[in-house]
Amino acid sequence: MAVRLAVTAAFLFPFFTPVASVDLTVTPGAVGPEVVEATVQRILLSDIFSDDFSLLRRIALVETADGKDSAAFAGGLAGGIWRLTPEAFTRTTELAEGDWGSYYTDLRRSALGVDWRDVTYTDLQTPLISALAARIYIMMTSTPVDKVAYGLAPQALYWKLQYNKDGDEAQFIAKVTEMEKGQVCKIGIDVVFALDASLSVGDEGFARSKNFVKQVVEAFNIGPRDDQTRVGCLQFSHEVSLAFDLDNHDNKEGILRAVDEIAYKGGGTAMGSAIDFIRQNSFTEEHGARPTQYAVPRVAVILTDGKTNKEFPILFPSALAHRDGITIYCIGVGAADDSELTVIASRPVASHVMHVLSYAAIDYLQNIMATRTCRETTEIAVGHPVVTDLQEGEARFISYEIDRTEGATLKFVTSSGLVTVYLSSEVPNPNEAVYDYKVQTDGRVDLFIDPALLGSSSRYKRATGVVTPSHVTVYTAIYAHTNGTQLYVESRGGNNADHGYPPPASTDPPDGGEHAPYRSHASPGPTASVPVAVAAVCATSAIFAQLQF
Template identity: 30%
Template sequence: MCPFPWILMLVSLFALCYKGIVAAAVVGPTGTLHRGVVPGRPVDLTLQEEARGTAVVMACMAKIHDSKVFESHRLLFPMLRRMARAATEDGREDRTYSPEYHGGIWQVDYSDFRDTLDTRTYPQLLPIWDSIRAQFGIHKVSIRWKDLRKPLYSSLVAGMKILTVPHEIPPSIPAQAAFWKNYCNSALDKSPNDYVTAVEEVAGCQATSLDLVFALDGSASVGDNNFQLSKDFINTIIQSFTIGPDLTRVGVVQYSFSVNLELELKDHLSAAPLIQAVEEIEYDEGLFTHTGEALQYITTHSFAVENGAREVRKGVPKVSILLTDGESGDYHDVTVWSQRAQEAGITVFPVGVTNNVDQQELETMAGHAGKVYRVGWFRDLEKILTDMEESLCRAVAAVPVGSPVSADLDRDAVRHLSFIVPDVGMTFKLTLNRGQVAMYGSSVVTTPNEAIYNFTLTSGDLFLPPVSVPSQDARTTLYVSVYGLSDDSSFTLRTTEGNTTTTPPSQQQTAAHGHSSTASSFKLDPKSGPLFWCLFVYLASTTGISAYLI
């Protein structure tokens, strides 16, 4: 008896059964989907050829920001965002993906692409390539120019091209525009004015609400002039955000031997008096640098609700920017209170000025969620302003499971939240109070959007099962971003441990790690095709009918 028909039957059986089971798992027994949930595999348009649009560019920026592959080049990250808009209108221009040109959204020429592979001429790129391989699995030896039709590839190579230039990125916008035109794509039919226009178009922050506390180093080693530069730094950041009771609030403390309260979060809820109050802060010129005591004060006092911080239910990120020009005199307290600040949901951005700071101490303060900044002199603080503002826009509010979050959102405004997934999983329930919103969840990036997410929800409930993480820290952090889709939207997001969905078991939605799917009981329907034929072939093979099939 010839075995080939049996082989063909087995292959066909596998294909039919696989197709039927997958179709049932995705659609469910009725073929209908629960309102507000889009199940399926994770969405990542940054790896899809010829993907385009602002959401795709922002997804690329989210990956780059979270991976920290360009972290030591502070002006590079904001410049990449501007380049995408200036070069191709975020890929919306028709010529972005012409048949013979593969530079992608960032329009990287072939010669520039080849330069980024030449790590002998440009050895500074070698650690960048190693980091890209570790973070994204992209290998220098296998990448081709055509791969840049994928947005993430185009963005990464554009960043590395900038690092081949023998000059630093200038901080001023006009100088950056000339830098972009001269070095990044001189053949591109664009002018420096296009870059300046792009800067204006992409400026601003979707995340409009923030509780922000500055900690100024007032020790004697700083000096009067540098203390003034520190205040200028604060006021420049203030001017980048909209100050208001429901928007951004700012507080300030000054520390040296002890901590002095300068401004509470509740003191000034409009920009002009706030800026004036910062300008009037007097320099203490104190002894020692008790950084740990400053962290303790910020954690226990500055972010207390009675002093102006928003309640957890508002979903407002809590961020502290701490400036220091040397090592702390209470290192043990730095370790202890850095941990307690993180446990309280406070993100710390330490800024180390001069070479007298301790890098390990800065990293301890920043923890996993924060970000370390280093500058050589106080006059160099302006060089980190743009990157700092971008990081503040991406700040995430840590929310315990079980604490509801309610917020009002204008169109395109966003709330960035994070949750620790319990061992028994968790359920999301999104209620629309008015208008429309879209919620995107991810375990990959901290600020998911429509171009990169594991699951999405517009209303209703969704269960996220527990996830096994092969590490010593079994906790899984899930990041959720809720975007306003109408001019005046309001939502409430409730979370509970375990599966508390209110939909019938046959229609419950579950979001598995890496994808969303429908968890339901299935009925065998002879009319459904694939499942019927799987059953038929099985019965045939066990009852002798198979003899007629040979």
């Protein structure tokens, strides 16, 4: 995953400094929470497996403290971060073609690009391979196949019976609870909950739906600032009934009271009407949604237990909502129609559709929902600016569809405060674990995405001969390091980078990742390279970098 960075002086004498882009998910021996979370996200994004309800993330924590527990590796490699046993790994390599062999094909053809039949046990020191081995094993040993338990206690029981027979269920629950308690999303989001209030839900089911909303709200930093979350809510039966808009309550207590006051109506299931209402009303500035230039994600969470009435179709409303940049999560309960949920939800389906057996079970999803919504990106059209304020520790995740014929220039400007900018064409939330380009600035940085270097961002497309699309998605993540950071991002087609200043004396390479407490002898795993042409202007410098997309 090599990237060449060229710093061009005013004298036009080129000076080349090699800088490697980073993907610690395929780096043998890399460890830590960021590595684990990036690895789990890559598997979810592949859409190969069903939702594991955070089980993979939790096993990494319990088995090896995300690879940082030296005691876990006292006996040697022990299956990498996920510490799968040799016997369990062998089972993952013996899937019959008639049963689960299609998973091998999916892995090879997906963006992960892994031929599982070539993987050996020693390869499990690579985080992605260790996680895939664990995920395949979970798929094989779940009952029914690939239907993972969604509650913490049932997951702990599964782990004890199938994954680690010497493990302690109580310790599993305690460690996971400690990790997940008190987690607060520091990223501003506009979230609208749509609650099914049809007759099949009943008073008890509706009460549990309201309780779920309250539990998720507890994990958000509620308030009116750009870095805080706003919440709206509605119910739908034969018609849509608004409970409160995004701007009706700017504190957590007010939202919780408003949810308690929602009265169950009963009736049909006008899900299509609810989606239309969310798009045409809830996510408008008149009803409290932040302007698109703030780059605040717009997220709808739909809870339903049935099938929509025929007079309220869902296909067209869902397509329009997706087109308008609304991310939709669907939580199906009981007899909810999975085919409908798949149509309504955003992609990938594995991370945006959750199906539980009863309303009593939705309580288990609160942490999962809060975590996933906190990572959503905002798609901004090239040519539209972003103007927002960030607090320390907050991030903005922005994606751009860039024309392959002309490329685009992204200009990041901070009038106050320090930010780190990561770019990637592979993952929606690039960070220290996975990125293709990284720069830090407390002034301005111009990045030109050169069309001459834009290739296919998907190994699957390259392998199967799919026609190269006219645009490529570039993901950016901007992290603030100080409170009161004022951020302005300008995007324009073509090369508009300002490069009329001399370069700095040196360019620091990217930070390295943490390594596991055991010696690594394996060769590096497969990597994907993403070349970008970049011009960075930091007060007195112009930096040109080339990365390959």
